[in-house]
Amino acid sequence: MLIFRQMFDTQSSTYTYLLADSESRVCVLIDPVFEQVHRDASFISELGLELLWTLDTHVHADHVTGAWLLKQRLGSRVALAAAGGAEGADRYLQHGDIVEFGARHLKVRATPGHTNGCLTYVLDDDTRAFTGDALLIRGCGRTDFQQGDARQLYHSIKEQIFSLPDNCQLWPAHDYRGATMTTVCEERRYNPRIGGELSESDFTGYLANLGLPHPKQIDIAVPANLRCGKPESGVAPAEPDWAPLSLTFGGIWEVAPQWLEEHADEVQIVDVREPDEVVGPLGHIAAAIRVPLAHLAEKAEEFSKEKPVVTVCRAGGRSAQATVILQRKGFEKVANLAGGMLRWNAGQHPTQGSFDYDAGL
Known part of the structure; x- marks a missing residue:
């Protein structure tokens, strides 16, 4: 069979x-x-x-x-x-x-x-x-x-x-x-x-x-x-155990929206978008701490290194960069929200503060 x-x-x-x-x-x-x-x-x-x-x-x-x-x-x-x-x-x-x-x-x-x-x-x-x-x-x-x-x-x-x-x-x-x-x-x-x-x-x-x-x-x-998927470093990264994460070829650990919704109180969610994006059509995750990417390095000391951090942006690009910044600051438990707020909204996960520009509301 x-x-x-x-x-x-x-x-x-x-x-x-x-x-x-x-x-x-x-x-x-x-x-x-x-x-x-x-x-x-x-x-x-x-x-x-x-x-x-x-x-x-x-x-x-x-x-x-x-x-x-x-x-x-x-x-x-x-x-x-x-x-x-x-x-x-x-x-x-x-x-x-x-x-x-x-x-x-x-x-x-x-x-x-x-x-x-x-x-x-x-x-x-x-x-x-x-x-x-x-x-x-x-x-x-x-x-x-x-x-x-x-x-x-x-x-x-x-x-x-x-x-x-x-x-x-x-x-x-x-x-x-x-x-x-x-x-x-x-x-x-x-x-x-x-x-x-x-x-x-x-x-x-x-x-x-x-x-x-x-x-x-x-x-x-x-x-x-052409290298059968082998990274240039030739090293397989250690598997984190605090969440079911996936690893991008660029070396960024990512977490799925469903897991984040269910475990939001167990992590620090850091939204690195600009202020006007946070209240735009995509809204924001209720528990998110808002720190624009340009200010993340100087604000990093305000976060706990003991509690995992999940970074968020519109589509996952800036927040991937944010994970690198935090890792350089000594944070070990860091992951990116896969697909950002676009994927979060596509999965109909809860948001706050969205603004419907078409409706004028």
Whole structure:
């Protein structure tokens, strides 16, 4: 029996997949995200599993892989395409290779085009395939950077993915509209980029005119992923125990809004926005201490170093900088509110002092 979980990272819209053999309790993770290592490790522990391999479908440009960090914490091994050019993997995969986990295995199919090192992992009984960015739900990966080649991607999809059984479930690395999976039959019929009778010239012409901006994290993600997610320092930070925190690749510990709402009285919440923002449309958290970022260093001595500090701003950028300032001042228990007040409000957590400019209230 197969144990299967699909997990999602909201920041990069990335799916991570856990597959385990129920008898031996060993598992693999496909496309782990650096910031979600704590979550993934918790799932593995709670299910009583042993992580054998992390498998990346390609060298990602929109997030940093959690492969290296999981290796440090759980002793797993790292595998990805030999053609991807990354350093530090334990195994470099080629078309036709097999990755075993207990009595189950994944078959490796090379599906280049989005990048030259893209792989699709097919479950041993051909019931599921993990397509990375090669084929998305009613879409496909772009081909305008990282050795992308639209003609190559066309043939990868037609020959390596659409050749699977009609009812084979396809699980992509991303989705931006809330869809979770599809099938070979559906994509052959309904995919607007490559389904139906669309030709190679139709496909390449479509991709040549997408006009999309490059991923926001490309300058950070690609170099990091060419090291399998290993930070330049080469050191895995110690895990804080005062809250279930996640670590960004930039070294910032973050806490989720839900946890902060439930534990607001156990921490010091420091809002580093300007005064007019605090009473603007986003409002503020009731227990927050208001200290603009420019004055944080001089005001830091007013906070207790024994009680954890959570910093807050509009979207999480300034408050991430605030955690660095506080750490330099000797604060050890510091975290950033992930996504700032934008994410706090999106989750409908309670606020005070908001001002509706449209309504004039």
